[in-house]
Amino acid sequence: MRILKSGDRGKEVLDVQSRLRSLGFDLGTDGVDGYFGDDTRLAVLQFQQSNGLVADGVIAENTWCELVESGYEAGERLLYLKIPPFRGADVLMLQRSLNCLGFNAGPEDGIFGPMTERAVLDFQKNSGLVVDGMVDDSVLKLIDVVTKDGEPHSDEGKIPDRNGGAAGGRTLDRCTIVIDAGHGGDDTGAVNSAGRCEKDVSLAVATRLSRALESAGARVVMTRESDQTVPLYLRPATANTARADLFISIHMNWSDNPRAQGAAAYYFSRKGYYSEAGRILADAIVASIAEAAAVPVMPAMGRNFAVLRETEMTAVVVEPCFITGEGMNDRLDDDTFASDASEAIFSVLADYFGRQ
Numbered sequence: 001m002r003i004l005k006s007g008d009r010g011k012e013v014l015d016v017q018s019r020l021r022s023l024g025f026d027l028g029t030d031g032v033d034g035y036f037g038d039d040t041r042l043a044v045l046q047f048q049q050s051n052g053l054v055a056d057g058v059i060a061e062n063t064w065c066e067l068v069e070s071g072y073e074a075g076e077r078l079l080y081l082k083i084p085p086f087r088g089a090d091v092l093m094l095q096r097s098l099n100c101l102g103f104n105a106g107p108e109d110g111i112f113g114p115m116t117e118r119a120v121l122d123f124q125k126n127s128g129l130v131v132d133g134m135v136d137d138s139v140l141k142l143i144d145v146v147t148k149d150g151e152p153h154s155d156e157g158k159i160p161d162r163n164g165g166a167a168g169g170r171t172l173d174r175c176t177i178v179i180d181a182g183h184g185g186d187d188t189g190a191v192n193s194a195g196r197c198e199k200d201v202s203l204a205v206a207t208r209l210s211r212a213l214e215s216a217g218a219r220v221v222m223t224r225e226s227d228q229t230v231p232l233y234l235r236p237a238t239a240n241t242a243r244a245d246l247f248i249s250i251h252m253n254w255s256d257n258p259r260a261q262g263a264a265a266y267y268f269s270r271k272g273y274y275s276e277a278g279r280i281l282a283d284a285i286v287a288s289i290a291e292a293a294a295v296p297v298m299p300a301m302g303r304n305f306a307v308l309r310e311t312e313m314t315a316v317v318v319e320p321c322f323i324t325g326e327g328m329n330d331r332l333d334d335d336t337f338a339s340d341a342s343e344a345i346f347s348v349l350a351d352y353f354g355r356q
């Protein structure tokens with residue numbers, strides 16, 4: 001898709017604006033006029049912030065998908081398991097309600113997958129409805145009645161995670177881990193004042209990490225092994241196809257302010273749902289990098305990034321440092337930082353899964 005940003009004009013902008021307005025975002029005095037001005041940018045930023053997306057005021061693939069999916073209301077279409085799966089706000093509401101009622105619909109990712117279908121079947125069986133996995137009016141009406149009269153929706157509930165918050169007693173030598181080096185090829189990622197690119201540092205850390213995991217006996221799949229372009233949505237798809245136990249994406253942080261320093265990590269979170277396993281892992285990883293590589297630690301953050309949402313397993317995005325941080329470029333000149341960071345991540349994974 002074409003990326004839409006300030007100053008753009010046309011039918012696509014009109015489409016974005018009408019979607020934003022129907023979701024209740026304020027487009028200011030100009031309204032839906034087909035011009036991407038300041039008011040539209042502000043509305044996009046607000047939409048991104050309220051959906052856990054990177055708030056850059058630009059409509060690229062991930063924000064566009066979320067915008068389309070946010071528009072579906074419960075009951076607007078018949079939901080059931082199909083390929084490719086139904087996605088959207090209506091699926092999210094269904095998953096949230098089923099989880100609230102104690103039927104395990106899996107991660108609240110807004111994607112109607114096999115776990116959601118199983119929860120629907122369970123719900124139908126328990127309610128004396130036709131057990132066919134189709135979310136029709138009879139299912140929706142009953143869910144509505146039960147959730148309104150029963151347990152109120154809580155915003156920060158402890159909801160069953162895809163792995164129940166733990167790795168399930170597997171050791172590293174029985175795991176498949178997908179390592180995703182961020183960006184690559186035409187997409188350089190962030191670039192610091194010395195011209196060093198995020199894509200190269202990410203690959204250096206990812207390569208070291210994957211070697212360490214392989215020598216511990218893990219099966220490792222990398223989404224890229226060289227400086228090549230990999231589409232955003234292919235990255236989680238690779239992990240899903242490999243039936244990975246864990247997805248780790250390596251990026252580098254950046255800021256206009258050279259004083260910004262520190263290790264950051266992100267786990268899947270969206271509208272009150274968060275991945276407990278992801279949070280535990282992300283927290284442990286930032287702490288470990290901070291100690292090994294002597295950088296400040298930032299608390300793990302819940303985000304709705306495409307790679308975190310689309311992956312069917314526990315997933316974490318790690319940013320070991322700000323490549324724009326003061327003095328950081330010198331530290332990236334030799335391999336010390338990349339190896340310290342990758343060893344720090346490795347030791348967390350070894351503890352998390354257990355060594356053989």
Ligand SMILES: [Zn+2]
Pocket residue numbers: 182183189190198251252
């Ligand atoms: Zn990045």
